[in-house]
Amino acid sequence: MRLDELAAKLGAVLHGDGEIEITGVAGIREARAGQVTFLANPKYESFVATTNASALIAARRPPGRSLPVLEVEEPYLAFVNALGIFSRDRLGAVPGIHDSAILGKDVVLGEGVSIGPLVVIGDGAAIGDRTVLMSGCFVGGATRIGADAHLYPNVVVREDSILGDRVVVHSGAVIGSDGFGFARDGESVRKIPQIGNVEVGDDVEIGANTTIDRATTGTTRIGRGSKIDNLVMVAHNVQIGANTLVCAQVGISGSATVGDGVTLAGQVGLVGHISVGDRVQVGAQGGVTKSIPSGESVSGYPALPHRQARRIYAAMRSLPDIVRTVRELCRRVAALEGGERRRDRSDGRRRERE
Amino acid sequence: MRLDELAAKLGAVLHGDGEIEITGVAGIREARAGQVTFLANPKYESFVATTNASALIAARRPPGRSLPVLEVEEPYLAFVNALGIFSRDRLGAVPGIHDSAILGKDVVLGEGVSIGPLVVIGDGAAIGDRTVLMSGCFVGGATRIGADAHLYPNVVVREDSILGDRVVVHSGAVIGSDGFGFARDGESVRKIPQIGNVEVGDDVEIGANTTIDRATTGTTRIGRGSKIDNLVMVAHNVQIGANTLVCAQVGISGSATVGDGVTLAGQVGLVGHISVGDRVQVGAQGGVTKSIPSGESVSGYPALPHRQARRIYAAMRSLPDIVRTVRELCRRVAALEGGERRRDRSDGRRRERE
């Protein structure tokens, strides 16, 4: 694609030679000749001088180097768009049902579905138009998947689940496994049957090897537009709102509620039965032990408002000094108190004499 | 089922109309007309006034509302029983061997086994009576699985493993993968062959995408009745006792020993070669760096007795104040010491004059 064509597609102002050929998109350090790169974070400005890219997406023409520039207001979003323009479909999912797929009774398939090799679909399941199930996926009985969804190889979606339109599920994810419901009964442990299901909204993406448990009764819910990274645990009866980002290895315990537009950073843990409000941000490895009101940012263990947590963790560094200083102060104050008592006694004697 | 029939099955005292039809079981907030719900936690008492359920399992008739009540001593266990009564088998596993399953040589199958589509069983493996292997499961050579076990889709159990009766394994779990045994040898890293196996006791349940590594030599063991949640890591040579609960994303390092009746909450980590006694409880995200005696409750990082950890984490909140106060105290004490020295000198002069 010519650079001026790309500029037009991105709605960018072109500075420089529009006739050069652009073959791809890459980060500023790894870009090669023929590729376009971008500058959004000022931290990377020094790489403009040395990048091998043939053109740069940026908010303004950087000084110094006469690289062709695509000027846009939001360089990062323009870069994302450029990625979309250059990403070809390398998955090669073709409409149709592979000979080796095994379908149960009364399965309903939409138009243009692509059912890959060794896919197993249970009785009464329904798959929406143009949805792709790649090889080795399992779809349980009575499960319904919307249109334009994409399940990568070896995904398991158990019975009675509901997945919306354009849902993407990465390899190895398990949706609808039993919740961890057990009751201690004397020495032994009794299983609590898990008879609920999982419902995943439109435009949700679920990462590789993530697990989302079915509800004990009722429904475990992931709201529209939310994105879940790899190796995340969503326990039974959890309710996640819309457009929430859940990073890798987060664990959300049973019956917790998470609002809209929330960000949970990597390895965060939420205890059960709490409620995390809209737009809350939890810092990496944070341990949330209480409900958090909307709009709050928290971090640390146990999670506290982010500014407070930062002050606490900064103060922790001086803790060994503080312990030493306090012990020393105790001695010094005791010495002063000894002096005071001596003086009080001699003052008393002096007063007596006076 | 009529309410009076349900009361009889649960051994409950019925208060109210026993002829109403009960169609299912649900939590007090999500229950619909026709369903029975329960009240165990006093926190939920206020929902009795508004629930849409047609009947309530409770320890006594709640005041105010004339809802039919099934009175029992342990409402939660009665609810669990009711769940069992209403949970139908939605998996539809039928006895027999699916045409697409691939069995090795000398495989021994019990009576009434259900071997699903695309299951692969290695040479010399043995599967007990009525055990269900759902689609895509892999059972390695010489592995033995007991009776009435249930492996959900895409479980991997590698060679030489032993699983007891009534064991349940959820999708994506891997049993018998190599332990992480490597020795640094100069700059390079050498693999330590992992020639042991895994043994899982009767009535154990293992969560989705959990991994249990085989021993270097000897056996990694999960004791009878223990329940393991999703995404848990059990390393080589770990020994877990009976009736222990291991919540999601817990990591148990190599050769650690965990007793009977223990509860490890979510995201807990245990270092290797330690021993955790019977009935120990470890709080969420706790980092256990030392052996813990039986009966202890611990939490935090590094894990300390729970009461001590709570006091420490409470005190941490005042840490920035303490740092400031200690610095101020240093100045004030120095000022007092200055005064004392001045006074000592003037006292000395006074004593000289006196």
Place this chain on the structure above:
Amino acid sequence: MRLDELAAKLGAVLHGDGEIEITGVAGIREARAGQVTFLANPKYESFVATTNASALIAARRPPGRSLPVLEVEEPYLAFVNALGIFSRDRLGAVPGIHDSAILGKDVVLGEGVSIGPLVVIGDGAAIGDRTVLMSGCFVGGATRIGADAHLYPNVVVREDSILGDRVVVHSGAVIGSDGFGFARDGESVRKIPQIGNVEVGDDVEIGANTTIDRATTGTTRIGRGSKIDNLVMVAHNVQIGANTLVCAQVGISGSATVGDGVTLAGQVGLVGHISVGDRVQVGAQGGVTKSIPSGESVSGYPALPHRQARRIYAAMRSLPDIVRTVRELCRRVAALEGGERRRDRSDGRRRERE
């Protein structure tokens, strides 16, 4: 094998009867008659008196018991060698392509490859000589796997990935899943296409259910000889050096760089875009929030140099006492200041009178 033959293979000096038959290798506590065990850690010396092993690998003949001894300089490495000698191939992978495997167009297979049941290989993939793909593995289009590699059952390697020679991947691992790249765009969340790939060096081992995401653009890299345990998350564009050990449940965020010879203990988390130098060691559950220079050992959250972290966590235990002591000091100092003011006033009066 006779003990004298084993001694010769291990390059050990034999003390005792070389004609006894050795049937296997085991740890000192679990070894049975006929097995050889080893003593490397002095902590286990007391078990020499009671072990059922028929011979002992050790650095010198232990006093007291007349057990046949194989004397070597490095008992642990000799034990590892002995493990290798006695580990038989229990996987039974036979060269050839199973009838049920499904191969795309233009797949290139090396000599002696073993393609197990239900393996799916995409168009244009290449598999090196003697490499084993066990049952249920998926290899995406254009992916290249080197020679003598071993993929255990149900591994997913997505399109365009590159795996070196002798790479081992355990069951359920996912290589090449999409990076977690999303940009908030007002209320909604936009997917950033992930068009890069993953490259895994020679002699790398990857644990069960671990996930390694493809790069946004460019390549996510695991260097030669590195070993990754189970349930680890390696995010997009991460660069890991050579001979690095990554323990279970570690999370490495996007674009982080990890050097050579590094050890990341269990459940460690690294934030994105940081750089961890060569030979760095991070303690279990450590939260690395900043770049770490080569050779440093760090631990805790946020991770600090290990000695400093140890002092801080030790000091934390006295924190509740410190809080109480500081409050008490405040009162005592205020009392002293009150006395000082009184005395200053009376001194003033005295000086006036004098």
